[in-house]
Amino acid sequence: MHVALALEAHSLTKDFGTVRAVDGIDLSIEEGQIFGLLGPNGSGKSTFMRMMLGLVKPTSGKIFVMGMDPQQDPVGVRKAVGYVPEAPRLYDFLTAREYLDFVAEMYGVGQEEKVERIESFLAAFELAGREDEMLSGYSQGMRQKVAIIGALLHKPKILVLDEPLNGLDPRSAKIVKDLLNKLTEEGVTTIFSTHVLEIAQAICDRIAIMYRGTVLHSGTFEELKATSGMPGSNLEEVFLKITGTDDVRGIVEELAK
Amino acid sequence: MNPAKISTLMRVFLLAQLRVRGGGTGEGVFRRPSSLGLIYSAVFVLSFAFIYFVTGVVPPEDLASIEAIGMQILALVPLIVFVFMVTYGIFFVIGEASQHMTSEAVNYMPVTAGEYVIASTVSTAFMHLWILTGALGVSLGFALRFGLLAGWAASAILSILFMVIGGTVAEIIRAIVNRVSSSFSKRGGRAAIFSRAVLIVVVLVLSQAIFNPNILFMVISSFAPQALALWFVPLMWPSIIVASVAAGDAFGAVVFSALTLAFGMILIYVGVFFRSKYWVPLPATIRIGGGSGKPAKYQGRGFLGALGFSAQEGAIMRKDLKALLRRREMVRFWAMPIVMIVPLVATVWTAGGDVKNLYGIAAMMSLIGSGFFGMFIASSAIGQEGKGIWRIFTSPVSSASILKAKIALPLMLTIPVAALFPLGISAFLNFSQRASFAIFLVTLLGAVVCVLVGAYFGLKYPDLSENMRGNFVTGTGILLSFAVCGGLCALLTSPFAVYAVFQEAALAAGLNYCAAAAITAAAGVALIGALSVLTIRKSHVLSMMVSE
Numbered sequence: 060m061h062v063a064l065a066l067e068a069h070s071l072t073k074d075f076g077t078v079r080a081v082d083g084i085d086l087s088i089e090e091g092q093i094f095g096l097l098g099p100n101g102s103g104k105s106t107f108m109r110m111m112l113g114l115v116k117p118t119s120g121k122i123f124v125m126g127m128d129p130q131q132d133p134v135g136v137r138k139a140v141g142y143v144p145e146a147p148r149l150y151d152f153l154t155a156r157e158y159l160d161f162v163a164e165m166y167g168v169g170q171e172e173k174v175e176r177i178e179s180f181l182a183a184f185e186l187a188g189r190e191d192e193m194l195s196g197y198s199q200g201m202r203q204k205v206a207i208i209g210a211l212l213h214k215p216k217i218l219v220l221d222e223p224l225n226g227l228d229p230r231s232a233k234i235v236k237d238l239l240n241k242l243t244e245e246g247v248t249t250i251f252s253t254h255v256l257e258i259a260q261a262i263c264d265r266i267a268i269m270y271r272g273t274v275l276h277s278g279t280f281e282e283l284k285a286t287s288g289m290p291g292s293n294l295e296e297v298f299l300k301i302t303g304t305d306d307v308r309g310i311v312e313e314l315a316k
Numbered sequence: 317m318n319p320a321k322i323s324t325l326m327r328v329f330l331l332a333q334l335r336v337r338g339g340g341t342g343e344g345v346f347r348r349p350s351s352l353g354l355i356y357s358a359v360f361v362l363s364f365a366f367i368y369f370v371t372g373v374v375p376p377e378d379l380a381s382i383e384a385i386g387m388q389i390l391a392l393v394p395l396i397v398f399v400f401m402v403t404y405g406i407f408f409v410i411g412e413a414s415q416h417m418t419s420e421a422v423n424y425m426p427v428t429a430g431e432y433v434i435a436s437t438v439s440t441a442f443m444h445l446w447i448l449t450g451a452l453g454v455s456l457g458f459a460l461r462f463g464l465l466a467g468w469a470a471s472a473i474l475s476i477l478f479m480v481i482g483g484t485v486a487e488i489i490r491a492i493v494n495r496v497s498s499s500f501s502k503r504g505g506r507a508a509i510f511s512r513a514v515l516i517v518v519v520l521v522l523s524q525a526i527f528n529p530n531i532l533f534m535v536i537s538s539f540a541p542q543a544l545a546l547w548f549v550p551l552m553w554p555s556i557i558v559a560s561v562a563a564g565d566a567f568g569a570v571v572f573s574a575l576t577l578a579f580g581m582i583l584i585y586v587g588v589f590f591r592s593k594y595w596v597p598l599p600a601t602i603r604i605g606g607g608s609g610k611p612a613k614y615q616g617r618g619f620l621g622a623l624g625f626s627a628q629e630g631a632i633m634r635k636d637l638k639a640l641l642r643r644r645e646m647v648r649f650w651a652m653p654i655v656m657i658v659p660l661v662a663t664v665w666t667a668g669g670d671v672k673n674l675y676g677i678a679a680m681m682s683l684i685g686s687g688f689f690g691m692f693i694a695s696s697a698i699g700q701e702g703k704g705i706w707r708i709f710t711s712p713v714s715s716a717s718i719l720k721a722k723i724a725l726p727l728m729l730t731i732p733v734a735a736l737f738p739l740g741i742s743a744f745l746n747f748s749q750r751a752s753f754a755i756f757l758v759t760l761l762g763a764v765v766c767v768l769v770g771a772y773f774g775l776k777y778p779d780l781s782e783n784m785r786g787n788f789v790t791g792t793g794i795l796l797s798f799a800v801c802g803g804l805c806a807l808l809t810s811p812f813a814v815y816a817v818f819q820e821a822a823l824a825a826g827l828n829y830c831a832a833a834a835i836t837a838a839a840g841v842a843l844i845g846a847l848s849v850l851t852i853r854k855s856h857v858l859s860m861m862v863s864e
Contacts, residue, residue: 164631
């Protein structure tokens, strides 16, 4: 059976000077999945995501998003993708409504659809009534909500979310999680990174664990448990085992002195 | 008060200010506080040597008037230092740097208002000690040459004191503006943004006027002789003390010194009081519009669509226009035409009746007013995005479209300025139609050229770092923009300049008015074409900007 791929990476490598941020990644992500990218800080997740959007040029290797090469057709890729970076910088001098208007226009969302979607997202994320305040006065969580709304406005085929739940209150985090599940049913592919392993375990169809620029393991949670030889473990234990960072007891004891 | 804490704060503030200048955190020799001592010493020695040498070659018949000027300078050094510090404080309030200098962290730390005010004042004073060492070097040159050493010593002590007093006044202004801005922002929305912008322009214009040499000279020559008549004005006390010391009036010197010291202490107390009472550590929320759930404004193709811009290009241009009007650190760019011509207006008044001089000054005013305005806006177009640039580059918009929008807005703002400026100036100075058209042509072409030059260097040397910085373009970028704009504008002006200055020779060589206009137009169009091609070729760097 032919499976449509949302993303393919072949020997994808990125060097920043002498630092190899991404080291020969081979990865395929099927359409309509929620795919979790896990890894410690500096493992190359954000760089990998940026290469998906053509924001960073690979040193070598290839990456295709919905069959398009982001370096050859960045505009085509970006039309299909909704992206939330790790620490989204918004335009502080705009109000939330003006910012979302701007984003919608950049993606060519029609007028009526734009108004309707902005209103419904603002209401869902409890920003209604605050939409005419300048973003400079928004809290981190409120900014994150605006960034997420911005990524969803144009109904993307792929969502690339770098730590999307950062700073969100529990209600908004639940909305995002449920929304991702709902969008998956509609065929949307979500690729997201997170450090909250419980969330990854709960909502991801497949998971890749990255470490020092490489993908150590990729598969379903069950496959990861089997590969690591820890069938009765949770994702946190599997993650720490696979990345070799499981022995933190000595560090904790040292810090507690 | 904890001296160790004050010292640590001072060091941090000093580093922050050094890096405001440098636009980065590198370890260059001029970014080390220790290097500043050497620089200040060099400024002192050079200014002293220059004045001492120059006054040594003055003809004997002029010595008396030079000595009088020396005495006036001695008396006014503390005032000059004070005015500088206060003006710098106002600039500081306007600039983005204040956000970093008064960064949130200090608000949460166990630092008293007194410790903060003293550390901030002293670090600011140390950062600008060059004005003091320069002024004292100059005054020492006069003092040694004319035997005014006692007066110089008094002037030096008072200058140091008034530098600190000026820094304290700047702290008071910052606290007041912080509170006013916060209160305004909470209530005013758009009106607050507009009022703040107008206030900034007024402050900048006033600052320009204050530091215009013509006005400063007028002040120097008129104030000092009247110092005694103004004995009740604290700012006059240093002049009175210096005059008293020079005249051997010990009583007057002691009384006014005591008053000055008391004045300084009171101001420091007021500074601490204002900081503790009025400082608002968190930015206020600014609401724009009524929050009535009204639909988004932009419908259909609109004005920009009718001009041939796509929806995305229009969105970028509208967003950039809002940035220009709302961002405090951007206001100075559109204030540029007003601010930069202030010194030239003062010069026009003193230029005398030679109409050729006036043509030159009028052309310069027009070009500076509109050309540099366009250059600054265009060169900051990319850099102003800062780290928010991901938003544009992850949107489905080509580099060419981004570049088109980023150049079109500066052009649309600059062209009307470039058209109105020369017409207004020509009408004001009652120029002939031919002269008016010449200035109009040169200004219009020059302004478009400046926009393209700014866009090119803004694209090549953008500063997206969001460090403490001024221009959204690197130092190299802004210097090259200035140099190239200056050179190309001189080139554009040269046919008319040659025609006006060497009219007979020019006519003999076939350069009449029409020929000068034709050459200027042809050169302008050629330059615009060449710069457009260069800038478009450079647009590929946009696609890789985020990764860098």
